[in-house]
Amino acid sequence: MKNNDKLTNKKVQSWIIFGLAILNIVAFIVLSNKLYFRIDMTEGQKYSISKATKDLLKKLDNNLILEYYYNDKSKEVKEVAQVIQYVEDMLKEYENAGKGLVNVVIKELSYEKPKDQALIAEIEQKGIQQFALSESGSTESKSLLGFSGMLLTYKENQSVIPAIYNDQGFEFRLDVEIKKIVGGGDERLGIYFNAKDRTLEKDFRYLKQVTEREFKNIHRMYAGQSIPQDVTILLIVGGENLTDFDVFQIDQFLMNGGNALFAVNGINVLASEYGIYGIPGDSKVFELLAHYGVRINRDLVGDNQSYNPIRQGLSLARYPLWIKVKSANFNKKNVMVSEIERINLLWSSSVEILDYSKDKAQTLFSTTKGAWNQTENFKLDLETYKYPIQEGKKDYSLAAAFDGAINSFFKDKAVPKNENGEQFTGSKTDAGTTKFVVIGNEQFIQDNFAGNDEFIFLMNAIDWLSKDNSLIEIRNKGKFSKPLDKVKDVNVHNFLKSFIIGFTTYVIPIIFILIGVILFILRNSRNKKIHEFYNKDIKS
DSSP: OHHHHHHHHHHHHHHHHHHHHHHHHHHHHHHHHHOOOOOOOSTTOTTSOOHHHHHHHTTOOSOEEEEEEEEGGGGGSHHHHHHHHHHHHHHHHHHHHTTTSEEEEEEEEOTTOHHHHHHHHHHHHTTOOEEEEOOTTOOSOOOEEEEEEEEEEETTEEEEEOOOOOOTTHHHHHHHHHHHHHSOOOOOEEEEEOOTTOOHHHHOHHHHHHHHHHOSOEEEEOTTOOOOTTOOEEEEEOOTTOOHHHHHHHHHHHHTTOEEEEEOOSEEEEEETTEEEEEEOOOTHHHHHHHHTEEEOSOEEEESSSBOOEEETTEEEOOTTEEEEOGGGBOTTSTTTTTOOOEEEESOOOEEEOGGGTTTEEEEEEOOTTEEEESSOEEOOTGGGSSOOSOOOBOOEEEEEEEEEEEOTTTTSOOOOOSSSOOOOSOOOOEEEEEEEEESOSGGGSTTTOOHHHHHHHHHHHHHHTTOGGGGGGTTOOOOSSOOOOOSOHHHHHHHHHHHHHIIIIIHHHHHHHHHHHHHHHHHHHHHHHHHHHHHHHHO
């Protein structure tokens, strides 16, 4: 009798365990469709949004609509197809982090479908741009137009990302546009452009484009003009034409809490029929910065261990004056440059942190220990540097950041007169707290020499000056090194995609249920045999 009771209890327990297993599987299926989580093990967590983005989305108090449009031909090019997949994946992250306030719309359109043509015309009118499609390594001759862009709407505000054909920095670009329409981005950039014999529109077009993409309002200032009151950050490129009044304006701007980036050549380069040579710079900014504790030396720095050679005919010529700053020579403790791998500087001067400001300033990057400098007779021709006659003995600082209190350069001095406009009528400030970045080079952001790394540094510096360090960490996020193969048959691709989703969502749980049923039947059969065996013993 006791044996029968035990068998009955075991049978009841088996049914209970089986029922609980079924309930757990059902609950998992239901909750997996309601809850969203992800484990991102990619380098730099490229497929996950950052804390800065999540904090930004927490500020929403209304629906943010993100409309992503691309055309079918774009998916035929593997590089762009990969970017499209990345954008779709990241937008899902935004939607889930938005807690119901971020609405994502993704549409694939085609120029060949009449029903899509009106919508394509509408989104192009709103700012989404076409771009030529080309596939690297392809031997096919193609003439295709693609588009991949986004419209953002928040309350009555709208913004657009005209073209998205590169995954690098996508999260940063989207966050910048969200900030613009949501509000809170109160920083205003002012540009003092004074590079000798060059213009912003002709020689620094990329600088103009990059800054305009991230700031709603940019004030362009000329010698003799007052700095507008709403400007919070100054970008000073060159300084040859600045007057005493301009320097006074910059000084007072810093005294009153404004921040600035100074990119000024210590040596100016001149080309003539007799060759190319350098002469010491003559900017009033030098004396101003030295007063604050950071000096741009009027020297020319070369690096024997890390430089960019220059092509000369079929060979590469040695040219240590075109410095390549290595990853190991960046200040890894400073967020501006900690993730930058390289920066190229042509004809750069050294930047020196003076003793009385060493507790407030730090070097951002420097040369290797195989560097040297010239302080006179500045020859820049290739022949002079064909052989390593200059002995490199030490490293030189090439950029510095300052954060702290300063005294006015014009303390106990008369206010300079403005020869070109209105005079200063306010009250002079003799002390203040500020942040500024100094680099003894203007060419690093010039069109002919600047690349992606140089502009990443520039914009990281501006972010640091704007007190918004949160976006620096995501500016360079999302860079792929292994492209996916091109999708050859979209229908097969979509079928496989649906099949995998259906298989993992429904088939795998059903398989577990069947395994549980089979195990239950086998266990029940075993118990039945044991039960029959004990019954025979009792009867006998």
